[in-house]
Amino acid sequence: MKDLTKLTYEDHTAENSHPGFSVDCVIIAFHKGKIKVLLRDFGINNYKALLGGFVFNDESADQAAHRILELYTGLSNIFLKQFALFSDPNRTIMKQNLDYVAQYSSVRNDGKWLLRRFITMGYFALVRYDEVNDFVSEKKQLHWYDINKLPAMYSDHELIIKKAQESIKLLMPIIPIGYELLPEKFMMTELRKIHEIFLNKKLDRRNFQRKILQEGFVIQLDERKEGKEYNAPILYSFISPDIKDTM
């Protein structure tokens, strides 16, 4: 594996990257009751874009996605999952793309390569807001957006996010969602909120709690959230850091 700290978007050229192919990461976090997506300024028309990049000749798409994630969040070993391939022949031949390339070509000589058709693999990553936000907030072009209130987006990136959301909803009965998004100690309400947002429906407080606890992945701590005097919320933890191994 390369030294990731040395890599930036500018390191990609037509020579060292797989042609016509990219990866795009839907980086998802949970903060203040909302599911957030990390996007970057695209630079044209105030469009926002997913965090993506190209696949070097000596790495797999999964490795490229991990590299890109580390580049933008500082985290390695992040939970990351392929969810769909986007390959419409016209997906990158859009006005905003042409504008971008026109501008981009002035600083590098392979701008035309970017005008070629690209097929992109969509990945979603689940990260802990608190663990990445210091790193992220240093980069002025990166911002979090509520997944249900997306800004105008470059190319088909809004579609990619919607598909990621659908995939997560579909996977929820199968994989224990929440572990990757929450800090070590969390309130049951937060975990329930995450489920509610992806399932897009209200869940009964007590039934949810009973179900989660009897699944056995979450335990109640002998500790309550500070700052409240009356009925301070009890804190919970996931028992195992190896849940991702069941995927």
Add this chain to the structure above:
Amino acid sequence: MKDLTKLTYEDHTAENSHPGFSVDCVIIAFHKGKIKVLLRDFGINNYKALLGGFVFNDESADQAAHRILELYTGLSNIFLKQFALFSDPNRTIMKQNLDYVAQYSSVRNDGKWLLRRFITMGYFALVRYDEVNDFVSEKKQLHWYDINKLPAMYSDHELIIKKAQESIKLLMPIIPIGYELLPEKFMMTELRKIHEIFLNKKLDRRNFQRKILQEGFVIQLDERKEGKEYNAPILYSFISPDIKDTM
């Protein structure tokens, strides 16, 4: 859409296809109590290969997969699903591939293009054996293999099949498997057998039947399988041809 009947493997060139990218289809059917995969002779060392191909410049990967499926099975509108991307940088740089290209280069001049790195999207298709076998059996290079007794395979195609199997197992609680694999009228035992193979465990006959029937997608017909005198198996049918729309 092009005239599919005119297309063969030979129609692909470096000029008309997306570079370094392919699709591979794991075509799955059910016959005589076994899950079968359709493979072609690869021509070198008796290796077998998945049915795959390249993506033309004016089609999406999904369209390419459908085109390839129609080419090899005669069926359009087949149930088809992306399940994983295979992008190990070394996946196609294998001895059997070099041998193949050496042989292949003698008949077409872009053999070296085939030696480049390829990223492939894995699709699985579920088809009805009876509907495709007449078409398939005309092509001498195509054969069905028990998914649990695979022959020696080209490149990473065995891995691709294993991953397809895992994906189906994972999706089984979510999507009603079986509809795409069985003829209009079928025995409950056949449906159960399909579930048993993918889940890799025995299921209780009566509990399975009750569960399936109360899900509501399958109804009992007033008809029994012919050819048996005593306790001829009752036939069943799926009620709706639109189950795939729920995907």
Add this chain to the structure above:
DNA sequence: GCAAAAGTGTTTTAGTTACACCCATGT
């Protein structure tokens, strides 16, 4: 003869759903 497969119901256990009250905090 024996294994295999098909018909057929009941009981038990586990899981899911529905539902109400109390009290402090913040607006």
Add this chain to the structure above:
DNA sequence: ACATGGGTGTAACTAAAACACTTTTGC
């Protein structure tokens, strides 16, 4: 004053799992 959110338990219902016998056919 009111809405919000947090603590707490039970009863009804639905779903899943375990389980046996009989008969014919095919080997």
